[in-house]
Amino acid sequence: MVRKGSRPQNRRQWVRAVGNIVNLSTPAGVLVSVLGGARIQTGPRGLLLAEGYRPRFPVAGAFTVGNVIVSRQPWDLLARRFPQLLEHEERHTWQYLYCGGLLYYPAYTACMGWSVLRTGDRASANFFERRAGLAAGGYHERPARPLRSAVGAQMSMLRSIPRRLAERFR
Numbered sequence: 061m062v063r064k065g066s067r068p069q070n071r072r073q074w075v076r077a078v079g080n081i082v083n084l085s086t087p088a089g090v091l092v093s094v095l096g097g098a099r100i101q102t103g104p105r106g107l108l109l110a111e112g113y114r115p116r117f118p119v120a121g122a123f124t125v126g127n128v129i130v131s132r133q134p135w136d137l138l139a140r141r142f143p144q145l146l147e148h149e150e151r152h153t154w155q156y157l158y159c160g161g162l163l164y165y166p167a168y169t170a171c172m173g174w175s176v177l178r179t180g181d182r183a184s185a186n187f188f189e190r191r192a193g194l195a196a197g198g199y200h201e202r203p204a205r206p207l208r209s210a211v212g213a214q215m216s217m218l219r220s221i222p223r224r225l226a227e228r229f230r
């Protein structure tokens with residue numbers, strides 16, 4: 061069970077709650093949740109839990125924007141099925157604070173690109189996901205490829221685009 065409705069429990073959590081409002085990431089999370097048709101309730105440690113989010117993007121089972129952790133499924137169900145997921149997402153709430161809010165996105169995107177290059181996977185070498193805990197977030201860690209072959213794979217993928225486009229529009 062997710063324990064609901066508790067305020068921040070200590071100074072650090074208050075700093076996170078206030079900081080993520082001031083840096084606009086929590087307001088953005090509330091907006092995204094409301095636009096996505098989700099219901100928002102207060103969660104533990106000053107977090108906000110949104111459930112019933114409808115759009116199909118992003119693909120993740122849950123995602124975090126500021127102090128708001130958003131999911132399509134009810135949180136009680138999620139917490140039973142993936143007991144560590146909330147912990148994983150909560151670590152992302154700290155990352156929003158440390159990144160000063162919405163700067164999280166360019167930083168996260170860069171790390172995701174690096175991860176895809178190194179491992180062929182969005183999370184395995186992504187600093188943010190590694191720090192949040194890969195297994196807790198439901199990710200299977202993929203080994204890094206030697207950089208040269210990783211770059212080679214990306215290059216041959218890029219080189220094949222004109223051919224694939226030509227085939228498509230023939």
Ligand SMILES: [Zn+2]
Pocket residue numbers: 148149152188189192197
């Ligand atoms: Zn994550």
